[in-house]
Amino acid sequence: MRIICLLTAAAMLFAAGGIAFADGSGDPASVKKTDQGEYFDKQGNPTYKIQPDGTVDWYTYSGYRRYHSTCHVCHGPDGMGSSYAPALKNSLNTMSYGEFLSIVASGRKNVSTSQDNVMPAFGNNPNVTCYLDDIFVYLRARSDDALARVRPAKHEDKTPAYVKAEDSCMAAKH
Amino acid sequence: MRKVLLATGLGAMAAMAAGSAVANDEVHRMTQNPAEWVMQAGDYANTRYSKLKQINASNVGKLQVAWTFSTGVLRGHEGGPLIVGNTMYVHTPFPNKVYALDLSNENKIIWMYEPKQDPNVIPVMCCDTVNRGLAYADGKIFLHQADDKLVALNSKNGNVEWTAVNGDPSKGQTGTSAPLVVKDKVLVGTSGGEFGVQCSMTAYNIKDGKQAWKAYSEGPDDQLLFDDKTTSLGKPVGKDSSLKTWEGDQWKIGGGCTWGWIAYDPSLDLVYYGSGNPSTWNPKQRPGDNKWSMTIFARNPETGVAKWVYQMTPHDEWDYDGVNEMILTDQSIDGKPRKLLTHFDRNGLGYTLDRTNGELLVAQKYDPKVNWTSGVDMNKSSPTYGRPKVVDEYSTDKQGEDHNNKGICPAALGSKDEQPAAYSPDTGLFYVPTNHVCMDYEPFKVSYTAGQPYVGATLSMYPPPGDTNMGNFIAWDNKTGKIVWSDKEQFSVWSGALATAGGVVFYGTLEGYLKAVDAKTGKELYKFKTPSGIIGNVTTYEHNGKQYIAILSGVGGWAGIGLAAGLTDPTAGLGAVGGYAALSNYTALGGTLTVFALPQ
Numbered sequence: 001m002r003i004i005c006l007l008t009a010a011a012m013l014f015a016a017g018g019i020a021f022a023d024g025s026g027d028p029a030s031v032k033k034t035d036q037g038e039y040f041d042k043q044g045n046p047t048y049k050i051q052p053d054g055t056v057d058w059y060t061y062s063g064y065r066r067y068h069s070t071c072h073v074c075h076g077p078d079g080m081g082s083s084y085a086p087a088l089k090n091s092l093n094t095m096s097y098g099e100f101l102s103i104v105a106s107g108r109k110n111v112s113t114s115q116d117n118v119m120p121a122f123g124n125n126p127n128v129t130c131y132l133d134d135i136f137v138y139l140r141a142r143s144d145d146a147l148a149r150v151r152p153a154k155h156e157d158k159t160p161a162y163v164k165a166e167d168s169c170m171a172a173k174h
Numbered sequence: 175m176r177k178v179l180l181a182t183g184l185g186a187m188a189a190m191a192a193g194s195a196v197a198n199d200e201v202h203r204m205t206q207n208p209a210e211w212v213m214q215a216g217d218y219a220n221t222r223y224s225k226l227k228q229i230n231a232s233n234v235g236k237l238q239v240a241w242t243f244s245t246g247v248l249r250g251h252e253g254g255p256l257i258v259g260n261t262m263y264v265h266t267p268f269p270n271k272v273y274a275l276d277l278s279n280e281n282k283i284i285w286m287y288e289p290k291q292d293p294n295v296i297p298v299m300c301c302d303t304v305n306r307g308l309a310y311a312d313g314k315i316f317l318h319q320a321d322d323k324l325v326a327l328n329s330k331n332g333n334v335e336w337t338a339v340n341g342d343p344s345k346g347q348t349g350t351s352a353p354l355v356v357k358d359k360v361l362v363g364t365s366g367g368e369f370g371v372q373c374s375m376t377a378y379n380i381k382d383g384k385q386a387w388k389a390y391s392e393g394p395d396d397q398l399l400f401d402d403k404t405t406s407l408g409k410p411v412g413k414d415s416s417l418k419t420w421e422g423d424q425w426k427i428g429g430g431c432t433w434g435w436i437a438y439d440p441s442l443d444l445v446y447y448g449s450g451n452p453s454t455w456n457p458k459q460r461p462g463d464n465k466w467s468m469t470i471f472a473r474n475p476e477t478g479v480a481k482w483v484y485q486m487t488p489h490d491e492w493d494y495d496g497v498n499e500m501i502l503t504d505q506s507i508d509g510k511p512r513k514l515l516t517h518f519d520r521n522g523l524g525y526t527l528d529r530t531n532g533e534l535l536v537a538q539k540y541d542p543k544v545n546w547t548s549g550v551d552m553n554k555s556s557p558t559y560g561r562p563k564v565v566d567e568y569s570t571d572k573q574g575e576d577h578n579n580k581g582i583c584p585a586a587l588g589s590k591d592e593q594p595a596a597y598s599p600d601t602g603l604f605y606v607p608t609n610h611v612c613m614d615y616e617p618f619k620v621s622y623t624a625g626q627p628y629v630g631a632t633l634s635m636y637p638p639p640g641d642t643n644m645g646n647f648i649a650w651d652n653k654t655g656k657i658v659w660s661d662k663e664q665f666s667v668w669s670g671a672l673a674t675a676g677g678v679v680f681y682g683t684l685e686g687y688l689k690a691v692d693a694k695t696g697k698e699l700y701k702f703k704t705p706s707g708i709i710g711n712v713t714t715y716e717h718n719g720k721q722y723i724a725i726l727s728g729v730g731g732w733a734g735i736g737l738a739a740g741l742t743d744p745t746a747g748l749g750a751v752g753g754y755a756a757l758s759n760y761t762a763l764g765g766t767l768t769v770f771a772l773p774q
Binding site: 073083084107111115116118122126128 | 248249250268269293294296297298301302303368578614616618619620621623625626627628629630631632633634635729730734735736757758763
């Protein structure tokens with residue numbers, strides 16, 4: 001079922017605009033960089049930027065670390081899924097940035113006689129909410145196979161603007 | 175068989191009439207009857223040894239499946255069934271169903287119990303919704319639910335006799351461990367080390383579920399239940415032994431969870447268990463020894479007061495929880511009979527202690543690849559006596575926050591996790607299911623929010639360099655601290671072992687094999703692939719003169735989370751996929767009990 005849906009979605013995208021490459025948030029090509037070191041695509045969604053030599057943007061690297069602190073205990077290493085929770089590498093093929101934010105903030109419940117998948121709401125957890133874009137960008141890179149199952153070896157520096165925003169977010173009451 | 179039933183009935187009635195200590199006598203007596211399996215480890219000493227020998231090294235190759243039972247639950251199935259008289263009690267992960275099966279009547283379901291629990295407890299259970307099994311005493315079945323409630327069910331009809339609220343799941347406190355009945359009390363631990371819970375061991379009266387005592391792993395002395403006679407390595411620990419080792423109020427979110435196994439020595443009247451990791455996984459954030467996380471406790475079961483403690487991994491830097499089982503044996507060392515406690519810690523060291531006083535006798539690596547320590551200081555006059563010497567290169571505290579510390583062995587899941595080892599008095603050897611996995615570990619700052627994960631480290635795992643096997647099943651000599659034989663396994667061995675008087679040792683594998691090996695040599699004698707990966711513990715019992723071997727399969731747990739997709743290959747270049755075997759290529763979810771016997 002999922003395969004069919006995916007194929008359909010891909011076909012539609014291809015037919016619609018001749019976009020060469022897209023995930024659940026559209027074409028991931030970056031068009032803009034902020035002084036916090038965050039890249040955005042032309043739809044205005046956060047995206048990754050990976051240089052030919054493997055250097056990743058700061059958000060992808062930071063997202064790798066945050067994912068493997070909070071998310072991997074359910075979703076498995078490298079967004080690959082587990083016996084417990086789905087592979088986010090696949091989920092982001094069809095899930096948009098907006099849906100991602102809403103699920104992480106509010107959680108999700110799929111409880112029936114055949115399954116009991118429950119994701120908690122992370123809306124009041126600064127270890128997640130201060131790094132939402134980081135985690136999203138990392139998983140987006142994973143879902144597009146732009147980043148392999150590795151810890152990024154090289155990354156852009158953390159910018160002073162990022163440090164300032166991080167400190168104020170982590171210090172704020174949630 | 176009728177005799178057994180009658181004896182059980184009488185025992186239960188006597189217990190009800192006389193109350194208190196009799197219940198313990200009943201359970202203790204039942205553990206002497208190898209036809210039954212009335213507690214998770216088979217006996218109070220946690221040996222997982224059975225005197226049954228109809229199935230032996232020469233005929234085990236002919237083993238066949240006698241019957242199977244689907245639990246109807248998909249998640250990771252840890253623990254194993256209890257066999258009390260003619261009834262088998264089977265538990266499941268969340269939603270924590272309990273089935274009573276009639277062994278004398280086609281294994282029909284006598285009753286089934288399913289609690290109503292808020293599904294919001296599911297995501298606050300670190301590492302799957304596992305449950306390590308039931309306890310029995312006094313005509314009651316004790317279930318430790320995911321929502322950290324302890325429930326006593328009538329063993330005949332499944333009716334709830336009482337419910338005790340042990341912890342608050344909205345704060346991350348959950349239940350995964352098996353209770354243990356000691357005399358007129360039932361002891362239960364709690365989970366939540368990844369949620370900053372101040373964890374405790376609690377005793378409830380089996381009669382009415384009233385709390386008898388609660389002993390925390392960290393905090394002031396009146397919460398620890400320590401007195402001026404509580405010792406560590408032969409010396410009194412003194413006042414505020416825990417508070418002095420934490421910065422400020424950090425002990426209040428200090429972890430030290432008690433989700434492993436409990437042992438009991440009736441002659442010394444002491445219970446033994448271990449505490450888990452201090453919270454968070456970022457050691458820089460919690461300076462000090464963080465006592466008494468990562469500690470073996472010996473407590474009086476009546477009062478909870480600690481007689482002795484031993485902290486194995488002061489100021490943990492790798493998540494090496496100390497909760498694994500304590501196996502109590504009476505053996506001779508240098509010609510002298512000793513009352514021993516043997517413990518295979520997550521930190522990769524196999525400890526042998528004198529369980530009367532906590533004296534440390536042996537501390538040796540039970541996986542040669544363990545590298546975070548160069549060994550434990552065994553010099554009694556040294557100021558660092560009993561402490562492991564940490565290798566700087568693998569100290570995630572010394573290397574500091576935001577530094578990726580590479581090549582640490584073992585990985586956070588330990589050289590062995592909760593899957594219990596077995597001991598055979600026939601060979602004098604311990605049979606240990608192990609993980610053979612290393613890691614990169616990078617700690618960083620986290621902030622605490624009640625009921626939310628409080629982890630603070632990133633890690634990736636892989637087999638030790640040069641090896642492709644992620645597990646070993648080993649035989650261990652606890653007197654010398656040496657491996658006697660070692661069988662390689664492709665995946666971590668996440669199943670509790672069973673040793674038998676038939677000279678056969680059983681265990682399960684993550685691919686789903688039930689295996690039988692020769693107790694003396696480790697030679698594989700039999701294997702059968704059950705419907706799913708095995709993280710349960712092997713059980714044996716006798717019914718109508720026939721010996722059976724029972725195992726729950728149903729992959730999951732931390733093994734299912736960490737290994738489902740295969741481990742990260744640290745040497746893989748860009749574009750390469752994980753180079754190691756993915757468990758998902760071998761097995762899928764689903765809980766089944768498989769019972770084996772020799773052909774007619």
